Amino acid sequence: MTGGANNAMESRRTTVRDMRRSNRSVILTSIYRSGPLSRFELVRETSLSAASVSNLVGELLEEGVVEEAGSVESDGGRPRVLLRVAPGFASVAGAEVGETRVRVELFDLAMQVLATVEYPIESPTPEPSLVVDRVLQGLAEVTAQAGVAPAQVLGLGVAVAGIVEGPADAVVHAQTLGWDAVPLGAMLQAGTTVPVQVDNGANTLGQAEMWFGAGRGAEHAVIALVGSGVGSALVANGVSYRGARSSAGEWGHTTIAYGGRQCRCGSSGCLEAYAGAEGVLDRFRQANRGKAAPGADEESAFSALLDLTGSSKVAAQVIDETIGYLGAGFANLVNLFNPERIVLGGWAGIAIGERYLPQLREATARHALRQPFAQVSIELCELGQDAVALGAATLPVLRLLREGGARRPDTLAAR
Structure with a gap:
């Protein structure tokens, strides 16, 4: 031949x-x-x-x-x-690298939690090596808790802040963490035999809500993450929109006030500096003559600030302004992307949305064009604060689906 x-x-x-x-x-x-x-x-x-x-x-x-x-x-x-x-065909792991902690969870393929661990992060700008150690330590701990061998774990998905070029062999650019072109994917993969994928936390939240939560059934959606910082995941025609090099969705770093407050990214006037929990708490401290909201950490202080709105005019004004800033930010999303649905998530977003979602819708309406606003619904996420880690765990599930059920990409080719 x-x-x-x-x-x-x-x-x-x-x-x-x-x-x-x-x-x-x-x-x-x-x-x-x-x-x-x-x-x-x-x-x-x-x-x-x-x-x-x-x-x-x-x-x-x-x-x-x-x-x-x-x-x-x-x-x-x-x-x-x-x-x-089959839920028991394999397990998947998801890790969330948050502002104050690393959370690692193990799931079966029905996305039922098998084990969970958390480790605190003391610094707002942690060394990448510390994050790698915490994530790998967490992976070892959850598999041991669940009695699952590493060979049974399809993959580990990791959610981080910043721009992620990946998800395999991912390089992370996170100015708010002080990271510049950190080869996080390679660093993690060097410490485990479990395949590793990395993505932006807003994107993993978005995937979780689109698959299992408030985004289901929508073809054009924005999933907004409001925590210490602010981000978003964009979905167009049912597919995640990443842009030319995966940096689409950095909604928190769109300018909402020219020459405004300093942002963690180094710019000024960013939405994150006004609507992210860190910025909100700082605005309250400045308006409250230097006295901060009580709390052992950022989450408890933010919760205390919301509770103060009934007794403190300063707290009430700061939260009212925060709803206005978020509404203006949502209106920008409505006018730019014409989504059919906006889903508000993230721990601070959930805390605000549970109390003030109608006011947030009204604030959005004041800034958005009437026609696209009439076509959008603004909803609270359904999966709670753990949705970022859950979404990270869907990264290896997505690879399994794309490969037609093969544990490794070359399995079918060999048959």
């Missing part, structure tokens, strides 16, 4: 493998995102033939990626068997 014929045959084999992987991915993603589903429903949802669905589902069942989950009655025929991704 000539070299040309060999090349043509190998090309056809590659094409068949790629198509098979793609079809498995479509089926597995449908089951994971919309399941449990029957084979009949999979044919309708994926537009694959009944024979293809039957064959590929058979493979996934045999490999243990998918399992039967009961049955439903059909019209005049036998009950239809429902299928779901």
